[in-house]
Amino acid sequence: QKAEWAKLKNEATVTKDGVAVELGANIGTPKDLVGVLDNGGEAIGLYRTEFLYMGRDEFPTEQEQTDAYAEVLQGMDGKPTVVRTLDIGGDKELSYLKLPKELNPFLGLRAIRLCLEMPDMFRTQLRALLRASVHGNLKIMFPMIATLDEFREAKALLMEEKAKLEAEGIPVSDQIEVGIMVEIPSTAVMADTFAKEVDFFSIGTNDLIQYAMAADRMNESVSYLYQPYNPAILRLVKTVIDASHKEGKWTGMCGEMAGDEIAIPILLGLGLDEFSMSASSILKARSQLSRLSKADMEGHIEHILGLSTSQEVEDYVKNL
Ligand code: PEP
Ligand code: MG
Numbered sequence: 012q013k014a015e016w017a018k019l020k021n022e023a024t025v026t027k028d029g030v031a032v033e034l035g036a037n038i039g040t041p042k043d044l045v046g047v048l049d050n051g052g053e054a055i056g057l058y059r060t061e062f063l064y065m066g067r068d069e070f071p072t073e074q075e076q077t078d079a080y081a082e083v084l085q086g087m088d089g090k091p092t093v094v095r096t097l098d099i100g101g102d103k104e105l106s107y108l109k110l111p112k113e114l115n116p117f118l119g120l121r122a123i124r125l126c127l128e129m130p131d132m133f134r135t136q137l138r139a140l141l142r143a144s145v146h147g148n149l150k151i152m153f154p155m156i157a158t159l160d161e162f163r164e165a166k167a168l169l170m171e172e173k174a175k176l177e178a179e180g181i182p183v184s185d186q187i188e189v190g191i192m193v194e195i196p197s198t199a200v201m202a203d204t205f206a207k208e209v210d211f212f213s214i215g216t217n218d219l220i221q222y223a224m225a226a227d228r229m230n231e232s233v234s235y236l237y238q239p240y241n242p243a244i245l246r247l248v249k250t251v252i253d254a255s256h257k258e259g260k261w262t263g264m265c266g267e268m269a270g271d272e273i274a275i276p277i278l279l280g281l282g283l284d285e286f287s288m289s290a291s292s293i294l295k296a297r298s299q300l301s302r303l304s305k306a307d308m309e310g311h312i313e314h315i316l317g318l319s320t321s322q323e324v325e326d327y328v329k330n331l
């Protein structure tokens with residue numbers, strides 16, 4: 012099996028009926044690039060930049076960040092590279108950033124909320140991203156967006172920094188797509204509205220499932236509620252994909268679900284454009300997708316979304 016997968020390393024990802032989808036990797040540091048290329052990643056669907064901020068005593072400088080982002084972009088040699096802006100808070104803390112204790116950190120000041128609260132810190136990251144943008148195919152993604160106002164505010168800061176850099180004579184790419192993670196149910200529900208303003212969506216199912224099911228993703232006692240195949244989750248995913256396509260935009264997924272053997276056929280049928288997963292899952296997923304027909308899977312979607320439970324969905328897909 013491993014040998015069969017290895018043959019797919021330099022192949023595009025194409026379904027049995029000839030439809031191309033993109034398989035990307037999730038990474039945490041430039042060191043992860045080797046694994047992406049070794050496993051035939053066609054893109055980076057999620058670069059979690061918070062690791063650049065962790066395990067040190069102070070914020071990374073604009074130059075340090077520029078270097079890290081440029082290294083990843085260069086390594087990807089023009090392939091799409093989605094960099095997520097800082098997603099700190101929740102379970103991830105920085106020793107040098109003292110924040111008030113919260114009763115519910117996962118519902119608190121995290122990710123884009125924190126970045127908008129600390130605009131100087133955020134602007135430094137945005138400038139670094141813009142400066143690195145000339146080295147490859149950069150797409151910037153904001154995490155934990157709950158409202159259109161948050162997206163507009165974040166994008167406005169980005170545009171301000173871009174204008175400043177240009178005024179300073181520093182080159183910036185004009186091809187940068189700006190998108191959001193869909194991790195909050197309200198955003199999935201409002202995807203049609205967002206789709207008019209964002210360039211792309213990437214569905215973060217790790218958080219989307221936790222918020223939709225009101226079940227802490229780290230709490231073993233409620234892990235039975237962590238149900239990627241629950242029709243409620245699948246309907247949210249469909250809402251997002253359909254809304255993006257209606258506006259000529261694309262949707263990816265960078266939560267664990269994107270590399271899941273049961274989820275993949277469903278996501279294909281729903282029309283997901285990009286699947287981003289741990290690099291070690293890419294070749295297996297490519298092999299699976301090459302044996303699936305998108306048209307066939309589209310024909311199963313109405314039935315699957317009409318099922319009542321996660322277990323029913325799982326059983327149905329296993330018996331296809
Ligand atoms: C997600 O929430 O699905 C996601 C990819 O982000 P993280 O796992 O870093 O929260
Ligand atoms: Mg998340």
